[in-house]
Amino acid sequence: MTPSRTAFAAILAKDLRSELRTLQSLPAMALFAVTAFVIFRFGLDRTSLSGSLASGVLWTTLLFAAVLGVNRLFVAEREEGGFDAIRLAPIDRSALFAAKVAALLVYLGALELVAVPIFAVFFLDDGAGLGPLVAVLLLADLGLAATGTLISSMAVNSRARDLLVPLVLLPLAVPLMIAATGATEPLLALGGPSYHRFGSWLIVLGLYDLIFGLIGYAVFDFLLED
C-alpha cells in the first residue's frame, strides 16, 4: 500500500502539471471574473464600490468563476479512465479527495491572485482592506474547495454534469457566502476598514470548512465504489 502522502502528492502534481500544460480551467476562470466585473460596472452603473456592494460583487464573481473550475475538476479522470486507475491503485481513496481539494484550492488561489487586484483597481478607492481580506479568502476557498470537490465528483458521473454543479453547489455555498460577505463588507467600507464581527464570521467559515471537509473525507469512498 502506497502511503497516502505519496499518493496525495502524486495526484496533486499530476493535476497541476496537466493544468499548466493544457490551461483548461484557469484562464477561463480569470477571464470570466474580469468580464463579470465589467458587467457589474454597467449593471450597477457604478464606477466605485464600497461596503456591501463591493463585497457582494466580489463574492458573486468569485463564486461563479469557481463553478467553472469545479465543473472541470474531474473531467480528465472521467474521460481518460482515471477513476479506474485510482480504484486499481493500492492507495487510500481519501488521498484522491484531499489531492483534488488541494488542486481546487490552488486554482481558486490563482484566480483570486488575478481577480482581486483587478477588482481593487476597477472599483476600490483604497486598498487598505485587502490585507485582512486574505484570511477571509483563504477560509472561504477551503470550504468551497471541499464542497466543490464533493459535488464535482458526483456530477461528473451523471448525464447533466454542467447543469448539476451550479444547481447543487450554489445553495450549498449560501452559508459560506453569508459569512464571507459578512466579513468582507466592513473591510471594504467607505472610510477605511473596520473589523465589525470579523472574528465571529471567520469562526463560521472555519466551522463550514471543518464540517464539509470531514463529510467529504467520510463519504468520498462511496463515490468511487463499483
Next chain:
Amino acid sequence: MYGKGLKPLSIAAVAMLALSLSLVFFYAPLDGDQGFIQKIFYLHVPLAITALVGFIAGGVFAVLHLRSGDRKWDAYSYVAIHISVIFGVAVLITGAIWAKASWGHWWVWDEPTLVSFLIVFLLYATYYPFRYAIEERDRQARYASVFAVTAGAFVPLNFMAVRMAQSLVHPRTFATAEGGMPGEMMLTFLCSLAAIGLLWTTLVKFELTAKSASGQVKRLRRAIDAPSSGTSRIAPEVS
C-alpha cells in the same frame, strides 16, 4: 408487506388532525397582539419542524444505506426527503401568509428562520434533478445518499449562519424560561405537532407501500418474461 398497519395509522392521523384543528379553533385562546391570524402558527410551526426533522431523518436513513448497502434504506431516505419537500412548500406558503398578516409583506428578508428555511428548501429541491441525472441504479442510490448526508449536515449550519446575519424579528416562541405561551396554547401546539408528525409518517408509509408494490409488479413482470431470473424480495424501488 409495507402496507401492514397503514389503515390504523391513517385513521390515527386523521383523528389527530381533527382533534388538533378543533383545539386550534375552539379551545386555544386568541393571541393578544395578533388576534385570529396567529392561529396559522399551529399549522406553520409544526409543518416546519416536521419537515426539518424529516430532512435530518433522510440523512440518517442515507447513513444506514451507505453503511449496510441495503437498498431499502435508500428508498426510506428518498421518501422522507420527498414528503419533507412537499411539507416545505406548505411551510413557505403559510409563512408568507403569516408574514403578510402580521408584518404587512409577503416576504420579509430580515426574518432568519424563513430565509434559512428557503435556502434549505432550495438545496433539497435539487435532490430530484441530481438523483435522476444518474442512470445506473446502484450509483444513483449511493450518490443520492451522499447528497442526503451532506444536506443533512448543512441544515443546522445554515440556520446558524443566517441567524447571525440578521436582526431578530421572528417571534421566539419558546425563547423565554416561562415558555412564553399560556398552557392552552402549548397544549394545542403539541397536539398539532403530533398530528402533523403522524401525517408525515402516514404519507411516508403510504409512498413506501406504493413503491414497494410497483417494484414488486416490475419484478413479477420481469419474472414472467424470464422465468428463471425472478427474485422475490419485496423491497420498495425508487424509479
